[in-house]
Amino acid sequence: MTVSSLSAGSSTGSLKTVAQMTRQAARKLAVLSADEKNRAIEAIALSLSEHADDIVKANAVDCQAALDDNLAPALYGRLKLDATKLQGAIAGVRDVGKLADPVGQIQIHRELDEGLVLKRISCPLGVLGVIFESRPDAVMQIATLAIKSGNGVILKGGREAVRSCEALVKAIRAGLSKTEVNPDVVQLLTTREETLELLKLEGLVDLIIPRGSNSFVRFVQDNTRIPVLGHADGICHLYIDRAANIEQAVAIAVDAKVGYPSACNAIETLLVHGDIAADALPALAAALFDQGVELRGDLHTREILESNNLSTGRNLLAATDDDWSTEYSALTLTVKVVETLDQAIAHINIYGSRHTEAIVSDDTDTASLFMDQVDAAGVFHNCSTRFSDGFRYGFGAEVGISTQKMPPRGPVGLEGLVTYKYQLVGQGQVAATYSGEDAKSFTHRDLSL
Amino acid sequence: MTVSSLSAGSSTGSLKTVAQMTRQAARKLAVLSADEKNRAIEAIALSLSEHADDIVKANAVDCQAALDDNLAPALYGRLKLDATKLQGAIAGVRDVGKLADPVGQIQIHRELDEGLVLKRISCPLGVLGVIFESRPDAVMQIATLAIKSGNGVILKGGREAVRSCEALVKAIRAGLSKTEVNPDVVQLLTTREETLELLKLEGLVDLIIPRGSNSFVRFVQDNTRIPVLGHADGICHLYIDRAANIEQAVAIAVDAKVGYPSACNAIETLLVHGDIAADALPALAAALFDQGVELRGDLHTREILESNNLSTGRNLLAATDDDWSTEYSALTLTVKVVETLDQAIAHINIYGSRHTEAIVSDDTDTASLFMDQVDAAGVFHNCSTRFSDGFRYGFGAEVGISTQKMPPRGPVGLEGLVTYKYQLVGQGQVAATYSGEDAKSFTHRDLSL
Numbered sequence: 001m002t003v004s005s006l007s008a009g010s011s012t013g014s015l016k017t018v019a020q021m022t023r024q025a026a027r028k029l030a031v032l033s034a035d036e037k038n039r040a041i042e043a044i045a046l047s048l049s050e051h052a053d054d055i056v057k058a059n060a061v062d063c064q065a066a067l068d069d070n071l072a073p074a075l076y077g078r079l080k081l082d083a084t085k086l087q088g089a090i091a092g093v094r095d096v097g098k099l100a101d102p103v104g105q106i107q108i109h110r111e112l113d114e115g116l117v118l119k120r121i122s123c124p125l126g127v128l129g130v131i132f133e134s135r136p137d138a139v140m141q142i143a144t145l146a147i148k149s150g151n152g153v154i155l156k157g158g159r160e161a162v163r164s165c166e167a168l169v170k171a172i173r174a175g176l177s178k179t180e181v182n183p184d185v186v187q188l189l190t191t192r193e194e195t196l197e198l199l200k201l202e203g204l205v206d207l208i209i210p211r212g213s214n215s216f217v218r219f220v221q222d223n224t225r226i227p228v229l230g231h232a233d234g235i236c237h238l239y240i241d242r243a244a245n246i247e248q249a250v251a252i253a254v255d256a257k258v259g260y261p262s263a264c265n266a267i268e269t270l271l272v273h274g275d276i277a278a279d280a281l282p283a284l285a286a287a288l289f290d291q292g293v294e295l296r297g298d299l300h301t302r303e304i305l306e307s308n309n310l311s312t313g314r315n316l317l318a319a320t321d322d323d324w325s326t327e328y329s330a331l332t333l334t335v336k337v338v339e340t341l342d343q344a345i346a347h348i349n350i351y352g353s354r355h356t357e358a359i360v361s362d363d364t365d366t367a368s369l370f371m372d373q374v375d376a377a378g379v380f381h382n383c384s385t386r387f388s389d390g391f392r393y394g395f396g397a398e399v400g401i402s403t404q405k406m407p408p409r410g411p412v413g414l415e416g417l418v419t420y421k422y423q424l425v426g427q428g429q430v431a432a433t434y435s436g437e438d439a440k441s442f443t444h445r446d447l448s449l
Numbered sequence: 450m451t452v453s454s455l456s457a458g459s460s461t462g463s464l465k466t467v468a469q470m471t472r473q474a475a476r477k478l479a480v481l482s483a484d485e486k487n488r489a490i491e492a493i494a495l496s497l498s499e500h501a502d503d504i505v506k507a508n509a510v511d512c513q514a515a516l517d518d519n520l521a522p523a524l525y526g527r528l529k530l531d532a533t534k535l536q537g538a539i540a541g542v543r544d545v546g547k548l549a550d551p552v553g554q555i556q557i558h559r560e561l562d563e564g565l566v567l568k569r570i571s572c573p574l575g576v577l578g579v580i581f582e583s584r585p586d587a588v589m590q591i592a593t594l595a596i597k598s599g600n601g602v603i604l605k606g607g608r609e610a611v612r613s614c615e616a617l618v619k620a621i622r623a624g625l626s627k628t629e630v631n632p633d634v635v636q637l638l639t640t641r642e643e644t645l646e647l648l649k650l651e652g653l654v655d656l657i658i659p660r661g662s663n664s665f666v667r668f669v670q671d672n673t674r675i676p677v678l679g680h681a682d683g684i685c686h687l688y689i690d691r692a693a694n695i696e697q698a699v700a701i702a703v704d705a706k707v708g709y710p711s712a713c714n715a716i717e718t719l720l721v722h723g724d725i726a727a728d729a730l731p732a733l734a735a736a737l738f739d740q741g742v743e744l745r746g747d748l749h750t751r752e753i754l755e756s757n758n759l760s761t762g763r764n765l766l767a768a769t770d771d772d773w774s775t776e777y778s779a780l781t782l783t784v785k786v787v788e789t790l791d792q793a794i795a796h797i798n799i800y801g802s803r804h805t806e807a808i809v810s811d812d813t814d815t816a817s818l819f820m821d822q823v824d825a826a827g828v829f830h831n832c833s834t835r836f837s838d839g840f841r842y843g844f845g846a847e848v849g850i851s852t853q854k855m856p857p858r859g860p861v862g863l864e865g866l867v868t869y870k871y872q873l874v875g876q877g878q879v880a881a882t883y884s885g886e887d888a889k890s891f892t893h894r895d896l897s898l
Contacts, residue, residue: 031821110843116832118842125854126824206854227855248877255879371872372480375575383565383875392883393567393871394559394893405574405655406676407856410871422842422859423820426832428697430704434841444843 015197018187019154019204022127025184026152030124032180034101040181041097041144047175048090048140051167056083058167059136066160078134079161089137096144099396102414103150108422111445113434116426122418124150125206129198131156131220132211136164142209143172143186145397149417152185154198154205162190199224207417209400214327229416231403233353234264235327236385239344239370240284241361242275248382249280249360250287255384256358258291262329264401265356265378265388269324269334271344274300277337282308285335289315293331296323300337324351341366345373352376354403356388356410377403377410464646467636468603468653471576474633475601479573481629483550489628490546490593496624497539497589500616505532507616508585515609527583528610538586545593548845551863552599557871558896562889564876566896571867573599574655578647580605580669581660585613591658592621592635594846598866601634603647603654611639648673656866658849663776678865680852682802683713684776685834688793688819689733690810691724697831698729698809699736704833705807707740711778713850714805714827714837718773718783720793723749726786731757734784738764742780745772749786773800790815794822801825803852805837805859826852826859 029037048055059081066076081089108120128151132138139155146153157165165188173183189198198205199220208228210220218232238256240249256267272280281304285295289310296319297305305311323334324347338344348357356378359370371379378388388411390398395413402409408416433440478486497504508530515525530538557569577600581587588604595602606614614637622632638647647654648669657677659669667681687705689698705716721729730753734744738759745768746754754760772783773796787793797806805827808819820828827837837860839847844862851858857865882889 027822031818112836112841112843116836123821227853245877251877251879255881259879259881259884367874369480371870372572373476376870378871378873380873381875383873383878384880386880387561387565387873387875387878388871392561392880392891394561394891404676405868407868409868410569419854419856419858421820421825422827422837424827424829424832424836425816426830426836428694428700429832429836430700430708431833431835431841432704432708435708442841442843 015189015194016201016204019127019201021184022152022154022187023204025182026124026127026150029147029152029181029185030103030150032150034103036180037101037147037150038097040147040176040179041093043175043179044140044144044147044172045090045093045097045175047171048086048093048168051171051174052083052086055086055164055167055171056081058163062136062161062163069160071160075134075160079136079164081136081164085137089140093140093144096141096148096397099148099414101148102418106449107420109447109449111447112424112442113429113440114443116424116429117447119423120420121423122420125417125419127152127154127205128207128209128417129154129156129201129205129226130209130211131195131198133158133213133216134161136161136168138211139165139168139188140172141397143169145399145414145417147181147185149414151417152187154187154189156189156195156198159190159192165190196223199226202226211400229400229402229408229412231264231353231355231401233327233403234266234355235269235325235351235353236265236267236356237269237271237348237352237358238267238385239271239338239348239357239359240273240276240280241341241359241363241366241370242273243363243366244273244276244280244360245362246276246280246283250283252358252360252382252384253284254287254291256386257288257293257333258331259384259386261331263386265385266329267333267358267385268327269336269351271336271338271347272301273341273344274337274339277301278304281305281335281337282310285310285316288333291331293333295333295335296320297335298337301335304337327353341369345370349375354405355401356380356385358383358385377401464638464643465650465653468576468650470633471601471603471636472653474631475573475576475599478596478601478630478634479552479599481599483552485629486550486596486599487546489596489625489630490542492624492628493589493593493596493621494539494542494546494624496620497535497542497617500620500623501532501535504535504613504616504620505530507612511585511610511612518609520609524583524609528585528613530585530613534586538589542589542593545590545597545846548597548863550597551867555898556869558898560894560896561873561891562878562883563892565878566874568872569869570872571869574866574868576601576603576654577656577658577866578603578605578650578654578675579658579660580644580647582607582662582665583610585610585617587660588614588617588637589621590846592618594848594863594866596630596634598863600866601636603636603638605638605644605647608639608641614639645672648675651675660849678849678851678857678861680713680802680804680850682776682852683715683804684718684774684800684802685714685716685805686718686720686797686801686807687716687834688720688787688797688806688808689722689725689729690790690808690812690815690819691722692812692815693722693725693729693809694811695725695729695732699732701807701809701831701833702733703736703740705835706737706742706782707780708833708835710780712835714834715778716782716807716834717776718785718800720785720787720796721750722790722793723786723788726750727753730754730784730786731759734759734765737782740780742782744782744784745769746784747786750784753786776802790818794819798824803854804850805829805834807832807834826850
């Protein structure tokens with residue numbers, strides 16, 4: 001087991017010991033003021049700048065090893081952390097310092113009776129377990145978000161980024177050592193075995209955040225009883241209603257498919273109402289073909305496109321049953337003609353991954369029905385699914401996107417790293433006073449927040 | 450498989466089919482107005498009154514069978530549903546009608562850019578699976594809470610209450626059949642095998658609410674991937690600080706232990722600061738012994754009590770290691786002397802079940818440290834742990850008490866039966882406009898709720 005070399009205590013003993021130490025340190029972090037946490041974040045930024053050379057050098061060694069190992073170019077791009085990218089990431093650290101403190105927010109403030117006052121107040125979760133692939137710059141963002149939200153964090157980076165991660169965590173902990181925050185709140189794991197061990201630390205780790213491929217996220221979900229923030233699939237649909245503005249539909253379809261095909265909020269399926277299909281499909285297909293998109297259509301779609309001479313045989317295939325539940329992460333899009341709004345909603349509720357679903361329609365009643373009945377974290381009307389994003393929503397940061405039904409759902413900002421507790425302060429009150437024959441009544445009077 | 454005899458469609462086919470039908474009906478319920486849902490609740494109340502004779506008769510048969518089977522008296526008491534108890538439950542149904550509609554509440558309202566408006570709005574979860582033991586009156590409360598929150602519900606009652614549950618669900622569905630709400634939103638299962646099947650319906654059932662013994666709740670938690678609202682253990686502590694008012698401490702300890710020993714918010718362990726133990730323990734023990742409480746003390750506790758001649762040998766035992774993690778649900782209390790606040794917090798964070806923890810102290814700084822650092826859904830100062838309850842908190846209803854870290858946490862009212870979705874309404878906006886070199890800025894302007 002390897003943990004940050006700065007932490008003498010954690011270089012021996014089991015991962016459980018590391019988690020307990022992190023938890024202990026986090027308990028002290030939880031009660032620090034926003035100012036104290038922000039000073040710690042500034043100290044991290046300064047220390048990262050001071051250690052910039054070491055970090056860039058460590059990353060260069062990782063990059064060289066990756067080249068020697070023939071790492072895929074996309075992964076290599078994510079691994080690379082040069083001086084410019086590092087400065088950008090350090091600016092990002094300072095941005096987190098500027099966000100509002102998510103801890104200590106009073107959500108309920110209620111007098112139960114005279115001198116018996118209830119508060120529901122936001123508080124840190126405790127310890128986060130964050131497992132990510134490649135990108136070493138994630139270390140800086142995650143560690144800072146954890147401290148801002150009052151949580152300890154156990155980081156596990158990709159094998160190929162191990163030297164970069166170690167240099168980054170060393171700098172972060174050096175920065176913290178000059179502040180009120182115990183450096184033990186940030187821990188780094190480096191071996192694959194530790195990932196499995198981490199997933200078993202129920203009771204010591206409060207939330208797992210996996211950042212990586214769909215299959216990786218699913219693996220994490222299947223192998224832990226700790227709550228997981230994230231989503232495996234992003235199968236999003238765009239439904240072109242009979243009352244759609246076709247020009248708008250085309251622009252949105254192109255943006256939602258082509259802008260960033262591997263994004264989870266990109267669309268995988270286009271549903272087109274039968275009444276508008278003959279007009280809309282040729283326009284949609286022409287624009288998408290122009291951008292190099294391959295379409296996989298149902299029979300009706302293919303008939304319309306072929307009769308418009310829009311198919312070259314290479315850009316239009318027949319959709320198979322599997323296509324409706326496939327996330328391509330590429331310039332491929334399935335297309336289906338539906339006869340009714342209800343059919344569109346039913347298709348989405350079966351095949352969608354509850355991420356983001358959009359309708360294009362000038363009929364607001366239809367759009368309302370769609371948004372009410374489609375079961376997804378995001379239901380959009382006349383705009384691109386690509387807006388489904390914590391930064392675009394104005395959260396200042398995005399911790400992950402959840403497709404679970406229970407909150408937190410959808411793009412999750414700092415709010416997803418805190419929970420709440422009920423604080424009840426009395427003057428000796430006992431429950432017996434409020435029950436039985438001569439029961440006193442509660443006042444249940446809401447007080448100002 | 451047995452389902453409500455009123456539902457022709459559900460009397461054949463698998464439980465999966467029942468769940469799909471419930472889901473379909475719930476989708477229509479989800480979009481009804483508060484008035485429409487309240488009219489359905491009134492129709493349920495009326496129908497229950499009209500069917501009162503049938504319900505009481507069915508319950509009498511269940512009760513006779515229970516007597517023949519020698520059911521434990523406590524269970525028999527819960528099973529019994531006479532005309533008076535039924536009228537009370539019907540009044541409870543109408544009370545749910547008066548609660549605020551938890552659906553459609555706008556939690557975030559934000560302009561992302563001109564003509565691009567985001568709302569985060571509360572919406573039903575979909576379908577609830579509620580598994581309860583004995584008490585047939587739970588059927589009425591749960592079905593009504595489900596409808597109020599816009600959810601379908603699949604109920605599974607105890608075997609001994611099957612006739613009562615069937616009569617109740619028949620009446621509820623007959624009432625619904627005269628309203629906008631499809632009776633299929635309320636389903637009843639009656640065999641034990643169906644419980645296991647229900648727990649496997651991930652994707653069709655959104656939340657499981659188990660109501661029963663600790664071991665039953667743990668069984669449910671261990672056998673489903675569907676989120677579970679509830680808690681297995683209720684191991685709550687009362688810490689008597691060195692700065693405690695002893696009279697207050699005694700009153701709170703007696704209330705928290707004796708008022709209702711089998712409640713989850715009753716205390717199982719008393720922690721007493723060493724500086725006050727010699728004064729406080731004799732007073733605490735005398736009052737608790739008076740109420741028939743058996744104490745299990747650590748060595749220090751026993752020494753103090755024995756030197757005060759307070760032990761009779763029957764009411765004071767030596768605490769064993771197991772005692773610290775046992776929920777007695779009886780008039781038994783473990784007692785430990787701690788030397789510091791930190792030791793008290795550490796003990797609670799190890800042995801507590803994250804339910805409700807209380808401190809008695811006249812030192813507000815000490816109390817703040819306790820409330821900040823103890824990890825529990827409820828942290829109380831100078832009042833009884835027994836206040837940890839949805840009705841006492843003023844929620845109007847209690848769906849369950851959650852001891853999980855992630856929200857919803859603690860006593861959960863109707864709010865726990867809804868989630869939220871993000872609705873984004875635009876005028877054709879695409880994400881490309883807001884990225885790249887000429888990126889337009891978001892306005893991120895909060896609008897009135």
